[in-house]
Amino acid sequence: MIQNIKEPKETDALTNSINVDSPMSVLSTEQHSELIALLSDLIRLPSENPPGREVLVEQYLIQYCEKNGLHVERIPVTSNRANLIITLCGESEHNPIAFTGHMDVVPVWSDERFRWNTDPYEPLVKDGWLIGRGAADMKGGLACVLLAMSELAHTSIRPSRTIHLLATCDEEDAMRGSRTLLHHPIMSELSDLVVCEPTGMTLCRCSRGRTYGELIIRGKTAHGSRPGEGVNTIDIAADIIRSLSLLNSSWTLLPKRDRDWMSQQNCYSHDDDMSQEVCGRRELDNSCGFEVPSYWQPLAIHAGLEPGIIPDVCRLRLDCRVSPMSSCNYEIERLNQILDEIETTHHVKAEFLVEDKREPWITASDHRLVLKIHSLGAFDETVFSGSTDANVLREAGLTPVIIGPGDLNDVHHENERVLLAELERAFLLYKSLML
Numbered sequence: 381m382i383q384n385i386k387e388p389k390e391t392d393a394l395t396n397s398i399n400v401d402s403p404m405s406v407l408s409t410e411q412h413s414e415l416i417a418l419l420s421d422l423i424r425l426p427s428e429n430p431p432g433r434e435v436l437v438e439q440y441l442i443q444y445c446e447k448n449g450l451h452v453e454r455i456p457v458t459s460n461r462a463n464l465i466i467t468l469c470g471e472s473e474h475n476p477i478a479f480t481g482h483m484d485v486v487p488v489w490s491d492e493r494f495r496w497n498t499d500p501y502e503p504l505v506k507d508g509w510l511i512g513r514g515a516a517d518m519k520g521g522l523a524c525v526l527l528a529m530s531e532l533a534h535t536s537i538r539p540s541r542t543i544h545l546l547a548t549c550d551e552e553d554a555m556r557g558s559r560t561l562l563h564h565p566i567m568s569e570l571s572d573l574v575v576c577e578p579t580g581m582t583l584c585r586c587s588r589g590r591t592y593g594e595l596i597i598r599g600k601t602a603h604g605s606r607p608g609e610g611v612n613t614i615d616i617a618a619d620i621i622r623s624l625s626l627l628n629s630s631w632t633l634l635p636k637r638d639r640d641w642m643s644q645q646n647c648y649s650h651d652d653d654m655s656q657e658v659c660g661r662r663e664l665d666n667s668c669g670f671e672v673p674s675y676w677q678p679l680a681i682h683a684g685l686e687p688g689i690i691p692d693v694c695r696l697r698l699d700c701r702v703s704p705m706s707s708c709n710y711e712i713e714r715l716n717q718i719l720d721e722i723e724t725t726h727h728v729k730a731e732f733l734v735e736d737k738r739e740p741w742i743t744a745s746d747h748r749l750v751l752k753i754h755s756l757g758a759f760d761e762t763v764f765s766g767s768t769d770a771n772v773l774r775e776a777g778l779t780p781v782i783i784g785p786g787d788l789n790d791v792h793h794e795n796e797r798v799l800l801a802e803l804e805r806a807f808l809l810y811k812s813l814m815l
């Protein structure tokens with residue numbers, strides 16, 4: 381049951397009589413232009429990762445904050461990369477709200493560049509869309525939070541609680557930025573976290589996790605004319621890939637012992653509710669879809685050194701998107717069972733080297749942040765299918781939700797774009813949450 385939360389009356393004017401559902405432009409002409417200008421500036425800075433050129437955005441944001449009365453702290457991550465914590469102090473330091481967005485974008489590879497209709501780093505407004513690399517993932521979300529904070533900083537009304545924006549580096553790779561933030565003292569003060577990644581402005585209060593790594597299969601080489609003599613590791617890889625498809629279609633819920641472990645890892649916002657949430661009894665009723673399965677897939681394969689020789693080594697990059705009702709360890713265990721069978725049957729070595737584990741998470745339906753967002757507009761709920769900095773930051777005990785402008789279907793490829801109407805809606809929602 382969703383409760384109504386009363387808005388502070390004196391702030392209605394500031395939020396343009398909040399109407400976060402309106403499909404029409406509800407921002408003033410000036411606000412609308414500022415939002416487009418800010419996002420366009422950010423898109424023009426090619427903060428590609430790899431190699432990790434967030435410093436371009438970082439410098440821009442520092443200047444922007446200085447001009448607009450926002451406090452900014454730079455948190456070094458490597459010698460030339462950093463996170464920023466941007467702060468606007470509120471009436472009370474109790475219960476601050478944090479927003480997060482990453483400063484990096486995925487690179488425009490040469491093949492992809494060919495498929496763009498425009499210059500990816502020269503933003504274009506057309507037919508209600510803003511087009512450019514990072515428009516949706518996720519400079520759009522960043523621009524909305526920044527503009528909302530700077531508007532509040534320019535008024536005489538102080539927000540009731542302190543607002544932080546965690547602008548991170550390296551989200552598109554190893555998440556070194558958010559991992560560094562885990563050790564920052566501010567983490568002990570934070571609880572509510574709004575991740576501004578693209579969700580098409582649906583509310584995601586749960587997210588898949590992710591684990592990935594390299595599978596190395598070692599067989600036996602032989603001359604290509606003597607197939608019975610060797611063990612061809614490409615054949616073995618094909619067997620494993622077929623088994624992964626079966627594994628995906630026979631996915632089952634996480635066992636109880638793992639649910640308890642996940643709870644200890646801050647993956648669920650309510651310990652008491654966890655077993656109900658995870659077993660889906662409550663959630664299946666409202667079709668939130670937490671029962672989405674995990675799935676494994678190969679993303680790269682390499683084998684064969686010379687023509688005419690049976691390859692004795694095959695390397696596969698395997699990637700698992702972990703259901704909110706599962707855990708990385710559980711999925712790895714299921715993979716290892718397949719590998720054990722393959723080893724026994726074919727007399728080969730098959731070893732999976734884990735490179736990262738990002739646990740899924742679920743925030744309870746009656747958490748105050750979820751209730752507050754529902755009180756501000758009609759937001760559908762979905763499961764976030766990717767992984768975000770929240771998969772890391774919840775390790776510090778933060779309770780995340782994800783909601784932001786842009787569609788995941790429009791990102792990480794040519795002609796990335798975001799709807800202007802969604803940018804406006806995100807701006808209004810974030811500003812309302814800040815008051």
Ligand SMILES: [Zn+2]
Pocket residue numbers: 482517518551577578
């Ligand atoms: Zn992103």
